[in-house]
Amino acid sequence: SAVISQKPSRDICQRGTSLTIQCQVDSQVTMMFWYRQQPGQSLTLIATANQGSEATYESGFVIDKFPISRPNLTFSTLTVSNMSPEDSSIYLCSVVVLASGELFFGEGSRLTVL
């Protein structure tokens, strides 16, 4: 398995501000992904974080709103820009572990926008 650390675990933010979420993994991984889980809903894939290049975004998600970085194999950040109350969600990092090929999730970052 892999230990995935996400920071912050939760935050309360003001409308119009931006927040950066960090994801750090303790083992070698191949793929890293970011998901969003809105209240009472299932998980939705935001993007694939690519090392050293621009992330690959799913339909409905754009780089200006959710810029993503992945400077190395085990670290990635997701920024939620110009936040509105509709961005209140849990944001989750997930990784595919090199050794097993299995996909694991972090505990998520719970964001509340006032």
Next chain:
Amino acid sequence: DAKTTQPPSMDCAEGRAANLPCNHSTISGNEYVYWYRQIHSQGPQYIIHGLKNNETNEMASLIITEDRKSSTLILPHATLRDTAVYYCIVNQAGTALIFGKGTTLSVSS
């Protein structure tokens, strides 16, 4: 879109086996069947996965039909801590998972 169909909810008595069904009639030959669960306010937890053969680990068993169009996750002795949303996902190995709505399993004493 998710390629699986699951009942929205199921109930199970503590100590009994919980059998969670999943239909995936359009599964491709190189796609695996994955099961994850999400306990309230936590990140999804990997349970088990399989391609064609039945699989068993310390958490659960996965039974896949011969035509691979459906599967069943079995929790042999459900406990209150198994109350969670269970997601059945079909996917190629090493790619992002696409989640459906899952099955909410409620285990009661």
